[in-house]
Amino acid sequence: xxxxxxxxxxxxxxxxxxxxxxxxxxxxxxxxxxxxxxxxxxxxxxxxxxxxxxxxxxxxxxxxxxxxxxxxxxxxxxxxxxxxxxxxxxxxxxxxxxxxxxxxxxxxxxxxxxxxxxxxxxxxxxxxxxxxxxxxxxxxxxxxxxxxxxxxxxxxxxxxxxxxxxxxxxxxxxxxxxxxxxxxxxxxxxxxxxxxxxxxxxxxxxxxxxxxxx
Amino acid sequence: xxxxxxxxxxxxxxxxxxxxxxxxxxxxxxxxxxxxxxxxxxxxxxxxxxxxxxxxxxxxxxxxxxxxxxxxxxxxxxxxxxxxxxxxxxxxxxxxxxxxxxxxxxxxx
Numbered sequence: 403x404x405x406x407x408x409x410x411x412x413x414x415x416x417x418x419x420x421x422x423x424x425x426x427x428x429x430x431x432x433x434x435x436x437x438x439x440x441x442x443x444x445x446x447x448x449x450x451x452x453x454x455x456x457x458x459x460x461x462x463x464x465x466x467x468x469x470x471x472x473x474x475x476x477x478x479x480x481x482x483x484x485x486x487x488x489x490x491x492x493x494x495x496x497x498x499x500x501x502x503x504x505x506x507x508x509x510x511x512x513x514x515x516x517x518x519x520x521x522x523x524x525x526x527x528x529x530x531x532x533x534x535x536x537x538x539x540x541x542x543x544x545x546x547x548x549x550x551x552x553x554x555x556x557x558x559x560x561x562x563x564x565x566x567x568x569x570x571x572x573x574x575x576x577x578x579x580x581x582x583x584x585x586x587x588x589x590x591x592x593x594x595x596x597x598x599x600x601x602x603x604x605x606x607x608x609x610x611x612x613x614x615x616x
Numbered sequence: 617x618x619x620x621x622x623x624x625x626x627x628x629x630x631x632x633x634x635x636x637x638x639x640x641x642x643x644x645x646x647x648x649x650x651x652x653x654x655x656x657x658x659x660x661x662x663x664x665x666x667x668x669x670x671x672x673x674x675x676x677x678x679x680x681x682x683x684x685x686x687x688x689x690x691x692x693x694x695x696x697x698x699x700x701x702x703x704x705x706x707x708x709x710x711x712x713x714x715x716x717x718x719x720x721x722x723x724x725x
Contacts, residue, residue: 427664429680433690434643434660440686462661469665 409448411439415459421604422463424470425547425611431462470551477545478552485541485556489596492537496530527588534592538599549607553600557593564589621673623708629654630666631705634676634697642681642692667695675701 410416416432423431435458443451471478503526541556542549568589572582623631633649634641643660646667650658670676681692697705 429683429690430643430693431660431664433687433692434647436690437684437687438644438647438660457657458659458661461659462664465659465661465665469668473668 409440409443409451411436411455412452415456418463419459420608421550421601422466424466425607428608428612435459435462467551470548474548478548478555481541481545481548481552482555482559484544485537485552485596486559488537488540489534489556489560489592492533493530493592496526496533499529500526527591531591531595534595535599535602538596538601539603540599541596542600542603549600549604550597553597557596560596561590561593564593621704621707622711623675623704626662626666627670627675628705628708630663631670631675631697631701634695635702635705639694639696641696642694644692646695670701671695673700673704674698675704 419432419435420428435455439451439455442454446454503522538553538556541552545552568585571585571589577585629650630646633646633653637645637649643663647658647660647663650663667676667678671678676695676697678693678695681694683689683691
C-alpha cells in the first residue's frame with residue numbers, strides 16, 4: 403500500500419514550476435498539481451505519478467510561456483531589447499577591461515608565473531560572469547512577474563552571437579577537447595549567468611510574497 | 617466586448633465543465649472532468665491559461681478558498697460562470713446549431 407501523503411513529487415519539476423508560475427497563480431497551479439499527484443500516486447503508484455507530474459509540469463510551463471508572450475508582448479519585447487542592449491554594453495565594458503589588463507600583463511609578464519597569469523585571466527572571466535548575472539537581475543527587476551521568460555529570451559537572442567563567436571573560434575583548426583570546453587565556457591557562460599540572475603530575483607520576490615513557504 | 621463574441625473550442629469545453637461542477641469547480645476538478653468526458657489528458661496550465669482569458673473577458677470570476685495541508689498549505693482557487701459567460705455559451709450553442717442544421721454528420725464510435 404502506497405502512503406501517498408508521504409510521497410513527494412520530483413523536486414526538479416517542482417523547482418522549475420516554481421520558477422515559471424506567475425505570482426498570481428502560485429497558490430493554484432502548484433497546489434493543484436500536488437493535490438492530484440497524491441491522488442494519482444495512491445491509485446497508480448509512485449513511478450507513474452512522478453511521470454505524470456513531469457508531463458504536467460513541462461506542459462504547464464510551455465503554456466505559461468506562451469501565455470506570457472500573449473498577455474504582455476510589449477513588456478517582454480521591451481525587456482528583451484533593453485536586455486540585449488545592456489548585454490552588449492556589459493560585454494564592451496568587460497572586454498575593454500580585459501584588453502587593458504592584457505596590455506598591462508604584456509609589459510609585466512616576465513615577472514609573473516604562468517599560474518599567476520591563469521589566476522588573473524580567470525578573475526577577469528569571473529568578473530565578466532558577474533556583470534552578466536547583474537544584467538540578468540536588472541532585466542528580471544524590470545519584468546515583474548515574467549522574470550524567467552524575459553531572461554531566457556534575452557539569453558536565446560544573445561546565443562546567436564555566442565554561437566557565431568564559438569564557431570569562429572573553432573573554424574579552421576581542431577583544438578583539443580579541453581580548449582573546446584574552455585571556448586564553450588567563455589562563449590556560453592554569460593548566457594547561463596543572465597538566467598541565474600533572473601532566477602535570483604525570482605526567488606527573492608517569491609520569498610517576500612510567501613514568507614511562510616520560503 | 618461586442619455581443620458577437622463566441623467561445624473558442626477549449627474555452628467552450630472549460631465553461632461547460634464549470635457549469636457541470638457548480639460550486640466544486642477549481643483546477644483539479646475541472647481538469648479531471650474534462651479528461652473524463654473527452655478522454656484526453658489536459659494540462660493544468662492549459663486550464664488556467666483558458667480560465668485567465670475567460671476571467672479577463674468577464675465570463676467567469678474566481679475566489680480563493682482556505683489553504684489545505686494536502687496542497688502544501690496552498691489555497692484552492694474556485695471558479696464560477698457569470699451571467700455574461702452563460703450568455704456567451706448560449707450564443708455559441710445557437711451558432712453551432714445553425715451551422716450544423718441540415719448536415720448529415722457521420723457517426724463514429
